[in-house]
Amino acid sequence: MTKLNTIEILGGGPGGLYTAILVRRLLPHVKVRVTEQNPEGATFGFGVVFSDRALDFLKADDPETHDLIVPHMERWQDMTLNHPEGQVTLDGVGFTAIGRLELIEILRERAQALGVEIRFDTVVRSMDDLQADLVIGADGLNSLMRATYEDRFRPTLEYFDNHFAWFGATIPFDTLTQTFIRTENGPMNAHHYRFAPNLSTFIVECDDATYKAWGFGQMDELESAKLCSQLFGEVLKGTELVTNKSMWRQFPRLWCDSWVAGRYALLGDAVHTAHFSIGSGTRLALEDAIALINALLQYDDVDEALAAYDAARPPIARKIVDAANTSATWYENFGEKMRLAPMDFAHDYLMRSGRMTPDRLRAIAPKFAADYEAQSTAQG
Numbered sequence: 218m219t220k221l222n223t224i225e226i227l228g229g230g231p232g233g234l235y236t237a238i239l240v241r242r243l244l245p246h247v248k249v250r251v252t253e254q255n256p257e258g259a260t261f262g263f264g265v266v267f268s269d270r271a272l273d274f275l276k277a278d279d280p281e282t283h284d285l286i287v288p289h290m291e292r293w294q295d296m297t298l299n300h301p302e303g304q305v306t307l308d309g310v311g312f313t314a315i316g317r318l319e320l321i322e323i324l325r326e327r328a329q330a331l332g333v334e335i336r337f338d339t340v341v342r343s344m345d346d347l348q349a350d351l352v353i354g355a356d357g358l359n360s361l362m363r364a365t366y367e368d369r370f371r372p373t374l375e376y377f378d379n380h381f382a383w384f385g386a387t388i389p390f391d392t393l394t395q396t397f398i399r400t401e402n403g404p405m406n407a408h409h410y411r412f413a414p415n416l417s418t419f420i421v422e423c424d425d426a427t428y429k430a431w432g433f434g435q436m437d438e439l440e441s442a443k444l445c446s447q448l449f450g451e452v453l454k455g456t457e458l459v460t461n462k463s464m465w466r467q468f469p470r471l472w473c474d475s476w477v478a479g480r481y482a483l484l485g486d487a488v489h490t491a492h493f494s495i496g497s498g499t500r501l502a503l504e505d506a507i508a509l510i511n512a513l514l515q516y517d518d519v520d521e522a523l524a525a526y527d528a529a530r531p532p533i534a535r536k537i538v539d540a541a542n543t544s545a546t547w548y549e550n551f552g553e554k555m556r557l558a559p560m561d562f563a564h565d566y567l568m569r570s571g572r573m574t575p576d577r578l579r580a581i582a583p584k585f586a587a588d589y590e591a592q593s594t595a596q597g
Contacts, residue, residue: 219519223349229253232485232502233355234324239510241331257337260318261462263385264412269311299396303559308584314412360487369478376467380428384458386417403427404552477527491541
């Protein structure tokens, strides 16, 4: 039987830091260290978004950390779809958001206050460099741990066809908004939401044909930011998009058949990805951390705990990942769907998961549902 005395965590993003917090809170006898390749205070991206009640699990499991985060979050109750022929408000589709760096700093300060050792600006080149009873890989899509033990984690990695770039905007938006436009080279979409009083995330997306027609692949960050600022000039009110590693990418669809390989365990984007259109990537990483540490609490033997984590957590996460993949598939064809009238387009968007029913829609977005039913009745 392997007793747990030491844990090494690779990756100092939200998932890795929150795992360390849980270890110090719930397994105080265990020595834990986090290793992060980036310097302290560095982060890529802008804001992270959560569905309105996505942090309820955190309030139940760790109210102190929850209460540190929530005052820094932007919150709204509706969602807006900007269609070329009109704007539609989706009532009741609420979200919250926080700056990624701000979230990481809150978790870092909490972890260090609890006595967690964090090594910044440290690149681990071999898993042999991390010796502990348990090593946790929270090192993201390009995970060294997953690559090292690929034959045991058995990952599947594919990519969606659409291309996207993650920019920032220097103006706030009242709600999480999606702006769909027609351009001379094809349809484009922007997902945008504020994560601070005067700052927003602004993700631009388009299909492969539009991407190639505009030549985004031959542009640097500043060139594509300038062009996208012009294309979305109306909703940006003439302001310029800002960049932070804002290169064009295709969204990865990652899933590992096993989350454990001996004394190594994966969580977050190192083991699965969830498309940004449902705003669950960070939430999944935090929930993975809770599931892993709870398993370690439940079993004295590390191997038994990891086996329990590997059996119990993936089926739960899979439901959200599958919903994200279904959502992403809708975006693969959003240009064709833009031919619909605004209300029909919005209804098609809300029904995209295949799990939405008329009754559920009435409960979630009662005003939109009533307006849509009234329109359908009037049209005969």
